[in-house]
Amino acid sequence: MKTYILTLGLVMGMIFCAKAQKAPPTPSEMTTKSIEAMDKKIKMNPTQKNIIYNYMLDLFKAQANLTKKQQTGMYNEDDISKFYRMQNETTKNVRNILKGEQQTQYDQYLEEVLRGGHKKKKKGKHEEEEVVTGIDGLKLPAGTATAAGTP
Incomplete structure (x- = not known):
């Protein structure tokens, strides 16, 4: 009886672990999510959505293929x-x-x-971190040491 309960618990644990590991999103899922986010910012007509969907789907398929190649180590700079x-x-x-x-x-x-989206990290109760765009976002703050160790 103990063996039966232990085996049942082990099988249930494996099932829960398997469900917890999600597969990466498919190119069509990524495309749909991207188009929905884009449509919130840019009001597009149905024709525009369909055409852009096709372009984005091709791009996400290429991205998925490149990711697979990178994971197997079978890619090159080309x-x-x-x-x-x-x-x-x-x-x-x-x-x-x-x-x-x-x-x-x-x-x-x-x-x-x-x-990185429209996320803003909060510093305090009512203060929001300033988001810097462009080349200024890449510059180190004054007084920060560089990789060589010199300011």
Whole structure:
């Protein structure tokens, strides 16, 4: 009886552990999430959404393939540069589909995504950390030592 209960507990534990490990999102899931987030910032018509969805799906498929190659160690620098070229082409194609103010909103959306979203860390009860964009965000604060150990 003890063996039966112990075995049952072990099997249940393995099932819970297996469910706890989530698989990475598929390219179509990532595309859908990206389009939904983009649509909140940029009001797109259904035609624009469909066309951009196809561009983004191709990009996320390429990203998934590159990730698989990197995990197996079967990639080279040419694969990475091809992906970056595809990423730049996708951005250019999306901008071509958007009109007028949408292009400006898309640029703002991309900047926000590159910054890490719209998250702001709180310092105190009512203070928010200042978000610095552009080249100033890459500069070290004054008085911080560099990698060589010199200020």
